[in-house]
Amino acid sequence: VYVVAMVAVLLWIDLRLAMAGLCTLVLVAVLIHSYSGQIQTLTRKRLKKEGEAASVFHETLGAIQEVQLFGGGDNLFDPLNAKSYRADMKALKARAALMRWVETLTAFSVAAVLWFGAKRAMAGGLTTGDLVVVITYLRAIYKPVRRIARLTMQASKARISAERVVDVLSAEPEIRDAPDAIAAPRFQGGIAFQDVSFAYTRKRLVLEGLHLEVQPGETIALVGTSGAGKSTLMSMLPRLYDPASGAIEVEGVDIRRYRLESLRSRIAVAPQEAVLFSTTIAENIALGAAQRDDRAIRRAAELAHAAEFIEQLPEGFDSPVGERGLSLSGGQRQRIAIARAILRDAPIVLLDEPFRGLDAESEEAVRLGLEALLQDRTAFVIAHRLTTLLGANRVAVLDEGRLVEVGTPAELLGAGGRFRQLAELQIDARTASFAAEVQA
Numbered sequence: 001v002y003v004v005a006m007v008a009v010l011l012w013i014d015l016r017l018a019m020a021g022l023c024t025l026v027l028v029a030v031l032i033h034s035y036s037g038q039i040q041t042l043t044r045k046r047l048k049k050e051g052e053a054a055s056v057f058h059e060t061l062g063a064i065q066e067v068q069l070f071g072g073g074d075n076l077f078d079p080l081n082a083k084s085y086r087a088d089m090k091a092l093k094a095r096a097a098l099m100r101w102v103e104t105l106t107a108f109s110v111a112a113v114l115w116f117g118a119k120r121a122m123a124g125g126l127t128t129g130d131l132v133v134v135i136t137y138l139r140a141i142y143k144p145v146r147r148i149a150r151l152t153m154q155a156s157k158a159r160i161s162a163e164r165v166v167d168v169l170s171a172e173p174e175i176r177d178a179p180d181a182i183a184a185p186r187f188q189g190g191i192a193f194q195d196v197s198f199a200y201t202r203k204r205l206v207l208e209g210l211h212l213e214v215q216p217g218e219t220i221a222l223v224g225t226s227g228a229g230k231s232t233l234m235s236m237l238p239r240l241y242d243p244a245s246g247a248i249e250v251e252g253v254d255i256r257r258y259r260l261e262s263l264r265s266r267i268a269v270a271p272q273e274a275v276l277f278s279t280t281i282a283e284n285i286a287l288g289a290a291q292r293d294d295r296a297i298r299r300a301a302e303l304a305h306a307a308e309f310i311e312q313l314p315e316g317f318d319s320p321v322g323e324r325g326l327s328l329s330g331g332q333r334q335r336i337a338i339a340r341a342i343l344r345d346a347p348i349v350l351l352d353e354p355f356r357g358l359d360a361e362s363e364e365a366v367r368l369g370l371e372a373l374l375q376d377r378t379a380f381v382i383a384h385r386l387t388t389l390l391g392a393n394r395v396a397v398l399d400e401g402r403l404v405e406v407g408t409p410a411e412l413l414g415a416g417g418r419f420r421q422l423a424e425l426q427i428d429a430r431t432a433s434f435a436a437e438v439q440a
């Protein structure tokens with residue numbers, strides 16, 4: 001309102017002088033417009049690099065031991081940081097150039113109006129008072145214009161940051177509830193893979209035409225060489241991925257008919273590397289539970305053979321586990337993950353090589369925990385080592401995404417096929433290394 005009123009007064013005092021002074025505004029507007037595009041592009045680049053550097057920073061801190069042991073944190077972080085710095089410097093230079101133009105233009109404009117105004121005043125076409133008003137008003141009008149030019153950078157940054165946030169917030173997950181999805185009932189756990197195929201990329205099928213029927217309460221060991229598709233197969237049950245073709249059914253119903261949240265609440269997962277959060281042991285066990293029930297937590301820990309070591313900790317169940325559980329051993333973390341799965345009390349259990357990296361003693365404790373977990377539940381266990389197979393009702397052997405053998409461990413060993421080959425490889429390798437050690 002202030003600016004509009006001043007422009008009106010200027011035009012009323014002297015139309016030509018006012019027009020000359022106001023022409024500058026048009027030029028400034030064109031300048032701001034052309035520079036702000038450039039500043040926005042540079043700001044976008046800078047924020048992208050800053051985001052990448054932040055994610056490397058996060059990863060580096062998350063794997064601090066590897067970085068300390070192998071070095072290389074700087075190699076990852078410095079180039080991204082340098083790129084973000086360079087983009088920032090370029091944006092600052094662009095802003096400085098814009099400001100230089102705006103300041104010069106407005107200064108010249110005031111000088112020109114003063115020059116012509118003075119001449120007209122001397123010729124008697126304008127009073128000195130009018131000339132003073134014109135100059136004062138013109139300068140007052142230029143002030144906010146300069147401020148707008150100065151704000152271009154902040155405005156660009158705010159705009160691009162908002163764009164990035166909106167991008168994330170408006171991202172649609174690929175796997176969603178069907179419009180008519182229903183709540184998953186408490187099933188017994190009979191599962192059928194019906195001609196399931198899946199590919200991460202267009203180039204290669206990771207699972208191909210897979211048929212597998214699993215009875216309620218059965219434990220199926222998934223066996224195969226590295227990259228055969230075991231983890232992929234398992235991650236399809238809680239619908240982290242959907243089949244490209246075919247269907248996975250639980251008790252005759254396609255799992256895509258169930259609401260995601262309710263389906264996942266029927267599945268307990270103990271991954272290869274137990275993921276713990278930097279809170280207390282009790283809260284880690286109760287992860288995802290609707291409410292904390294200390295007795296149930298203790299019971300789950302007892303069944304998982306974790307209660308004994310937890311009670312020896314200074315604060316028992318309320319002991320902090322440190323960031324990502326670093327204050328606990330691998331076996332202890334594994335047993336907490338098993339206690340978490342037991343507490344979830346889900347009819348379907350997914351385990352990924354539960355004995356990975358454990359010594360014989362911890363393995364025994366984890367095995368006892370697993371027995372409690374697997375009782376009366378349908379389970380899939382990824383087994384790299386033969387010892388993991390103990391207790392599995394059937395073994396499913398995957399080879400390059402195809403199911404090549406299914407049967408009890410004894411049947412498959414007797415059949416002399418792919419499973420037997422894998423088993424012999426392991427036994428041979430172990431015997432050979434043991435024999436070499438004894439000889440040495």
Ligand code: ATP
Nearest residue numbers: 200201206224225226227228229230231232233384
């Ligand atoms: P391992 O025993 O080594 O864990 P696996 O049998 O569990 O192996 P998967 O992890 O299921 O094998 O991987 C099967 C194939 O899919 C591999 O060739 C792998 O490179 C590929 N793959 C796995 N995850 C992805 C992903 N997120 N994007 C693209 N390809 C992937």
